[in-house]
Amino acid sequence: MDLNTILQILDSAVRLMTPLLLACLAGLYSERAGVFDIGLEGKMLMAAFSAATVAALTGNVWLGLVAGLLGSLMLSAVHGLASITFRGNQLISGVAINFLASGLTVLLGQKIFGLGGRTPSLTPGAELDTQTAPFRGWLSGITGPDTAGWLAAAPRLTDITLPLAETLRPVPVVGPLYADVISGHSILVYVAFAMVPLTWWILYRTRFGLRLRAVGENPASVDTAGVSVTRLRFAAVAIAGLLCGLAGAYLATGLSAGFVKEMTAGRGFIALAALIFAKWRPWGALGATFLFGLLEAVANRYPNLDLGIVTVPSMFMSALPYILTVIILAGFVGRAIPPRAGGEPYVKER
Amino acid sequence: MTPGAQTRGRPATAAPAAIELRGISKAFGPVQANRDIDLRVEKGTIHGIIGENGAGKSTLMSILYGFYKPDAGEILVGGRPLTIADSQTAIRAGIGMVFQHFKLVQNFTVLENIILGAEDGRLLRPSLSKARGVLGQLARDYELNVDPDETVEDLSVGHQQRVEILKALYRQADILILDEPTGVLTPAEADHLFRILEGLRAEGKTIILITHKLREIMEITDTVSVMRRGEMVASVSTAETSPEQLAELMVGRKVLLNVQKAPARPGRPILEVRGLRMVDGDGVERLRGIDLDIRAGEILGIAGVSGNGQTQLLEILGGYPEKGSAISGAIRMNGAPVPVAGAACNAAERRRQGIGHIPEDRQVEGLIMDFAAWENVAFGYHDAPEYGRGLLMDRDAIRRDAEAKIKRFDVRPPTCDLAARNFSGGNQQKIVVAREIERNPDLLLIGQPTRGVDIGAIEFIHRRIVELRDAGKAILLVSVELDEILSLSDRIAVMFDGRIMGERLPGDATTGDLGLLMAGVDAAANPPTQGLFRESR
Numbered sequence: 001m002d003l004n005t006i007l008q009i010l011d012s013a014v015r016l017m018t019p020l021l022l023a024c025l026a027g028l029y030s031e032r033a034g035v036f037d038i039g040l041e042g043k044m045l046m047a048a049f050s051a052a053t054v055a056a057l058t059g060n061v062w063l064g065l066v067a068g069l070l071g072s073l074m075l076s077a078v079h080g081l082a083s084i085t086f087r088g089n090q091l092i093s094g095v096a097i098n099f100l101a102s103g104l105t106v107l108l109g110q111k112i113f114g115l116g117g118r119t120p121s122l123t124p125g126a127e128l129d130t131q132t133a134p135f136r137g138w139l140s141g142i143t144g145p146d147t148a149g150w151l152a153a154a155p156r157l158t159d160i161t162l163p164l165a166e167t168l169r170p171v172p173v174v175g176p177l178y179a180d181v182i183s184g185h186s187i188l189v190y191v192a193f194a195m196v197p198l199t200w201w202i203l204y205r206t207r208f209g210l211r212l213r214a215v216g217e218n219p220a221s222v223d224t225a226g227v228s229v230t231r232l233r234f235a236a237v238a239i240a241g242l243l244c245g246l247a248g249a250y251l252a253t254g255l256s257a258g259f260v261k262e263m264t265a266g267r268g269f270i271a272l273a274a275l276i277f278a279k280w281r282p283w284g285a286l287g288a289t290f291l292f293g294l295l296e297a298v299a300n301r302y303p304n305l306d307l308g309i310v311t312v313p314s315m316f317m318s319a320l321p322y323i324l325t326v327i328i329l330a331g332f333v334g335r336a337i338p339p340r341a342g343g344e345p346y347v348k349e350r
Numbered sequence: 351m352t353p354g355a356q357t358r359g360r361p362a363t364a365a366p367a368a369i370e371l372r373g374i375s376k377a378f379g380p381v382q383a384n385r386d387i388d389l390r391v392e393k394g395t396i397h398g399i400i401g402e403n404g405a406g407k408s409t410l411m412s413i414l415y416g417f418y419k420p421d422a423g424e425i426l427v428g429g430r431p432l433t434i435a436d437s438q439t440a441i442r443a444g445i446g447m448v449f450q451h452f453k454l455v456q457n458f459t460v461l462e463n464i465i466l467g468a469e470d471g472r473l474l475r476p477s478l479s480k481a482r483g484v485l486g487q488l489a490r491d492y493e494l495n496v497d498p499d500e501t502v503e504d505l506s507v508g509h510q511q512r513v514e515i516l517k518a519l520y521r522q523a524d525i526l527i528l529d530e531p532t533g534v535l536t537p538a539e540a541d542h543l544f545r546i547l548e549g550l551r552a553e554g555k556t557i558i559l560i561t562h563k564l565r566e567i568m569e570i571t572d573t574v575s576v577m578r579r580g581e582m583v584a585s586v587s588t589a590e591t592s593p594e595q596l597a598e599l600m601v602g603r604k605v606l607l608n609v610q611k612a613p614a615r616p617g618r619p620i621l622e623v624r625g626l627r628m629v630d631g632d633g634v635e636r637l638r639g640i641d642l643d644i645r646a647g648e649i650l651g652i653a654g655v656s657g658n659g660q661t662q663l664l665e666i667l668g669g670y671p672e673k674g675s676a677i678s679g680a681i682r683m684n685g686a687p688v689p690v691a692g693a694a695c696n697a698a699e700r701r702r703q704g705i706g707h708i709p710e711d712r713q714v715e716g717l718i719m720d721f722a723a724w725e726n727v728a729f730g731y732h733d734a735p736e737y738g739r740g741l742l743m744d745r746d747a748i749r750r751d752a753e754a755k756i757k758r759f760d761v762r763p764p765t766c767d768l769a770a771r772n773f774s775g776g777n778q779q780k781i782v783v784a785r786e787i788e789r790n791p792d793l794l795l796i797g798q799p800t801r802g803v804d805i806g807a808i809e810f811i812h813r814r815i816v817e818l819r820d821a822g823k824a825i826l827l828v829s830v831e832l833d834e835i836l837s838l839s840d841r842i843a844v845m846f847d848g849r850i851m852g853e854r855l856p857g858d859a860t861t862g863d864l865g866l867l868m869a870g871v872d873a874a875a876n877p878p879t880q881g882l883f884r885e886s887r
Contacts (some may be wrong), residue, residue, distance in 0.1 A: 207469040207477075214455045214466050221453040224415075225467025225517075226438030340456065348417060 003176065009297045010181045014189060015255060016300075017293025019044065019247040019264075021192045023271035024278065024285040025199055026243035032203065032280055033236030034216035034341040038094035039079055040244055041268025042101030047072040047248025049105035052119040052259035053112060059132035059155045061122075061253050068249030069242055075101065076241025084233045087345030098268075106261045122155040122257040157186035157254040188250040195243070199282040212236055216339035219346040229346045244268075266322065273325040279336045295320045366429025368393040368525050368556035369414065369445075374423035376409055383409040385580045387423070391525075391573075396547060396557045398567040398588070401577035402600055402804035403775055407560045408450075410577070411527050415447045416440040427525075441468075446518025450529040452510050456503040460496050460513050461485070464520050481520065488519055492549045493542070508539035515546065526550065527558045532566060536655050537832060537865035544570050562805070564593040565833065576600055601806045611816045614840035617646035620793050620824035621667075622682040626690070628662050628848075631674030636662040638848040640679070644793065644824040649815070651839025651856075652828045654868050659848040660828045661710060664797045666690060667826070668707040669700035684792060701730060706791030708782050710798045710828070716782040717770040724752035724766040727785050759784035760810065776807030783811055793824045800834060812838060832861055846870040 023040045030037040050071030055064030075097050082093040106117035113119055113131075120127050132155075162183035169179045203209035211232055215222045219229045251267075252259045270292055277291075278284030298305075299321075303314035371389040375382070383406045391397040401407050413420050416434040425432050427443045434440050440447075454463050461481050469477040482498055489495045496505070496512050505513070511531060518526055528547075532540040547557055547570060559571060567574050568588060575585040576599040584599050597605040621644040628637040637659050644650045654660055665671050667681070671690075681688040683703050689695045697707070709715035717726050728737060728748045737748050753766050759780045761773070770778055779799065786794060796815065800808040815838060819825055829835050835842055836856050844851045844867035851867040866872075 205474055207472050207474060210462060210466060210469070210474055214458065217455045217457060218453065221455050221463070221466060224437055224447065224449065224453040226416075226436060226441050227467045 003173070005301075007176055007180045009294070009301050010177075011184075012297035012300060013290065013293040014181060014185065015293075016296045017289045018185075018189045018192045019251050019255065019267055020271050020274060020289040020292055021285060022188075022195070022243050022247035022250065023268055024274045024289050025192075025195050025282065026240040026247065027272055027275045028199065028278075028280055028282065028285060029212070029236045029243070030240035031275065031342055032216045032339055033212050033233050034219060034339055034344065034346070035079075035083055035233055035237055036090040036094065036343045037079065037237070037240055038091060038269070038272060039075060039097030039101075040240075040271055041264050041266065042094075042098035043072040043075045043241060043244035044248040044251065044268050045098075045105055045262070045264045046075050046101040047245040048252035048263055049101075049109060049119070049248075049259045051245075051249035052122065052252035053109070055122055055155050055253055056113070056119045056128065056131050056258065058135045059128065061155055061157055064155075064253055065246075065249045068252070069245035072245035072248060073238065073241040076237050076244070080234050080237040083345060084230055084237070087347065090343050090345075102262065105259070109259065109261070117261040119252075119259040122253060124155065128155060155253075156257055157188060157250070159184045159186055160190070186250070186254045188246055188254055191246065192250075193286075196282050196286045203282065208235075213339075216341055219341050223346070223348065233346075247271075270321055270325050273328045276336050276338075277328045280339065292321050292324065295324060365393065367391055367426070368395075368428065369558070370426040370429075371410075371414075372424040372426070374410065374413060374420045374425070376406075376413060376418060376420050382580050384413070384420070387577075387582045389575055389582060389585070391556060391558060393556050394551060394554045395572040396551055396559060396570055398571035398574040399558060399560045399577060400562060400564070400567055400574060400596060400600060402562065402806070403802060404579075404804075405577040405600070406580040407577050408529060411447065411529060411558070411560060414440065414527065415445060441521050441523075444522065444524040446515075446521060446523025446526050448511065448514040448518065448526065448528045448531060450531075450533065452514050454502045454510060454513060457501060459499050459501055460505070460516075461498045463502055463513055464498075464517055468521050484520055485516060488516055491553070492519075492546050494519075494546060506539075507534045508536070508542070511535070511543065512546075523555075525556045525558065527560070529560045530562070531559070532561070532563065536868055537861050538869055540566075563833075564596055567596065568593055578602055597805060601804075603806075605805060605809055609812045609816060609837045611838075612820070614648045614819065616648040616840070617822060619643055619645050620684060621826070622680075623667075624680045624682075626663070626666065626679035626681065627677065628659075628666060628671065629676045630662070630672055636675075636848050637666075640848075640850060642826075642843070642850070644826055646792075646824055647819055647822045648840040649819050649825040649827055649838055651835040651842045652826065652845055653832060653835045653842055653864055654830070654845035656830050658845045660797070660845055662848075663845075664707070664710060664795055664826075664828055667700075667705065667795055668709065669695055669697040669705075671695070697730065698733070701789075701791075704792035705795065706786040706789055706793070707795040708779075708786050708797065708799060710801075712778055712782050717778060719771040720769050722767050722769055723756060723761070723773070723781055724749050726770050726781055727752035727755055730785070731789060755784040755788050756781070758788070759814070774804070776803040779803050779811065780807060783814060787814055787818055790821075791823065793826065794818060795826050795828075797828045798830065799827070800829075800831065808834075832864060835864075836861075844868055 023044055027037050027040055047068035051064040051068030054067035055061050058064070079093050079097055082088040083090040109115070109117040109119060120131050122128065165179040165183040168175045203213060211222060211227055215229055215232045222232065223229050248264070251263060256263065271289070274285060274288035274292055277288040299317040303317060305312040305317055367390045369389065369391040371387055374384055374387040376384040387410060399407050409418065412418050414425065414434065416437045416439050419435065425434060427445070432443055434443070455466065461478055464485065465477045465481050470480060471477065485498050494512050494516055496509050496516065502510060502513060515526070531543060535543060551557060559566070561567060571588045573585065574588050574591065574596065576583050576596060578600060621642065623640055623642040626637055626640040627635070629635050640663060642650065652660055662672070666677060671677055677690045679690060681690060683705060686703070688703060713719060718729070731737070732743065736751070737743055749766055756764055756766060761777050761780045761784065770781065773781065783799070799811050799815065803811065815825060827835065827838055836859065839856050842854045842856055842859055842864065844864055846868060847870060851870065852872055854864065
């Protein structure tokens with residue numbers, strides 16, 4: 001395996017881990033505040049759909065991104081209402097959200113585009129132009145015929161070339177690593193990676209973080225200190241919604257070009273497994289999701305891995321991330337202690 | 351109101367009281383938890399509030415701390431009326447609360463727990479360093495030493511309580527409410543707590559102490575209020591009252607505080623335990639060689655702070671040791687060997703050998719809370735011939751039997767069909783006690799017989815235990831309540847760290863002596879320093 005192949009696999013791993021990392025951090029905020037969130041999958045799916053739909057209708061990926069965030073936040077609000085305000089069962093609420101998203105996306109997609117539940121491809125071309133025509137017409141009615149400017153933004157997230165990428169390329173190892181693996185991703189990839197130290201800083205260095213961690217361990221301690229448990233938990237669930245929104249939007253407008261049904265393909269659950277593997281810590285989340293991203297990248301690169309004696313079949317390779325998930329969830333990887341008040345609605349004691 | 355008990359002493363100078371409650375009422379659904387409560391606590395005093403479980407003490411204090419909104423009434427803090435809508439308001443008014451169950455984040459450091467909710471800004475660093483300084487000052491002022499960087503779960507219970515007190519003082523509380531603070535402490539720790547409270551009083555702080563222990567009220571409070579069934583029945587000066595009078599006010603009738611019993615006449619040996627060792631599933635040695643003898647007609651009391659192996663001892667004797675534990679040693683019951691491992695080591699087999707068991711936690715081990723009282727009376731003995739006809743159970747026979755037992759043990763309400771959950775703590779315990787004692791076992795294991803049981807029921811349960819002893823049965827009593835051990839036992843063994851530290855006769859033992867044994871110090875080898883412990887008898 002030469003350097004180039006390794007770099008390509010790493011580059012692919014970085015792309016594939018991004019939605020996992022965002023979803024994993026989303027789960028981290030929510031669960032650190034004591035609200036279990038198995039609805040990550042559903043929220044991502046909803047965000048992917050709303051992002052792709054709005055991007056397809058307007059031709060503007062930024063409007064799509066906003067729609068993705070809103071779609072995910074909407075489901076977060078449902079989860080918060082059910083499990084915080086009405087003290088319902090958090091797992092059941094999460095399951096309901098997953099089902100809701102799974103059904104709603106296909107139904108709305110079929111209603112809007114009539115393509116069997118998928119959105120049109122977000123690659124510039126005739127198909128997309130037909131879709132965006134009404135919006136552009138409507139907009140030019142308001143802003144005048146010249147609708148260049150910001151509307152001219154691409155329907156998909158574009159890759160960003162970091163400064164000096166080409167200049168540094170000749171430097172052995174580091175140069176190609178910088179130019180091919182680190183440089184050349186869409187903005188959301190960098191946002192996801194920046195979220196790791198930011199989350200660490202928020203959790204361990206700010207008042208909000210201290211209270212967030214406390215409310216997941218012993219909400220009564222927060223309540224008796226005169227701080228609202230409900231507000232803290234809603235804040236955490238909202239942050240989780242935003243991060244899931246980014247994850248979903250990246251899936252539909254960055255990693256692929258458009259929405260297809262069930263496109264999250266269990267990534268929300270893999271993110272949950274990564275969260276346990278990470279022991280609910282931000283840097284751990286980075287490592288755990290990188291492992292999953294790497295496995296997926298390897299499976300994509302070598303559908304039939306030839307080990308000389310035996311050839312590992314492609315089904316096994318693509319099942320690897322899921323097998324690892326089962327192993328982690330079964331508790332084979334060390335002992336992970338979840339936040340102590342996780343899963344329990346807070347009720348004041350008499 | 352009890353006539354004559356109402357001596358609400360209002361000083362002539364009429365300095366505003368630290369706390370004054372006027373006509374506070376609070377109902378939870380149909381239950382009137384507080385009815386028209388008046389209370390006045392003077393500045394710089396320690397005021398006790400005493401009452402049975404469910405008398406409404408905790409509800410009243412929760413109202414004061416902004417946890418509940420009263421249905422009616424007025425609260426004055428420092429003479430000014432105040433609506434306490436939430437805990438934040440209470441904290442700002444200088445009220446601090448130390449709950450019975452600590453409100454600490456177990457995996458936070460002491461410092462983090464102290465600043466939680468009282469941070470100075472969005473970033474933690476300045477608050478943490480400020481708290482470190484304040485903590486050092488408080489430690490010097492009030493003997494409240496705690497390592498600020500220790501994680502709370504690594505602290506002893508006594509130190510965790512100090513953290514709670516420090517939390518309140520850090521928020522500059524002038525009025526400190528403590529809810530049953532000594533329930534989890536050793537006598538030495540309780541003593542230290544009282545010294546701290548006296549120090550706080552000397553600094554002009556006001557302290558409200560909620561407890562059901564008469565001895566503590568008599569020892570440390572200046573004034574005391576008694577609550578019964580949601581009403582404030584008396585407020586008196588401690589110096590002008592007596593434990594007997596307070597007990598009568600609490601219960602509403604005369605109560606015998608001391609157990610009346612004749613000297614024991616021990617007979618043949620019933621239970622012999624030799625070299626009992628137990629290593630639990632995590633590899634921790636819980637019992638390190640226990641030797642015990644109990645004879646017919648005697649009560650052996652086992653004193654000790656909870657968590658020193660008493661639970662494991664009871665579980666092994668009761669036939670249900672923790673899964674995955676390794677047990678060695680010999681137990682003989684009436685001369686016959688009792689298996690400590692294997693399939694024959696089970697609770698049903700133990701009962702056949704004549705061992706009855708009133709377990710430590712009635713709600714988990716003693717009862718099935720959602721099952722009716724009559725079903726609970728049959729549990730453990732459901733295979734008894736009088737209960738069954740072949741495969742089927744004789745429902746009528748069980749009910750008749752249960753009804754009779756419930757009546758004899760004065761369980762209230764005397765309705766067999768009520769789920770165990772719906773009885774009060776004392777009556778739940780009576781159901782368990784009735785079930786075990788009525789089977790007339792040769793050996794009765796009793797764990798914490800009166801935990802969370804009110805004073806009237808305690809008196810009743812103690813009497814039945816002594817009656818069983820006088821009928822020539824052997825009794826093993828495990829309790830963390832030293833008073834209970836002292837008044838019931840014929841011999842006292844003190845457990846510490848999985849060992850029997852020593853044995854004493856109740857006539858010779860002092861709480862100081864036993865307290866040292868409970869802390870793992872053999873007083874016979876190291877005589878206690880004068881005045882370190884209060885001698886209670």
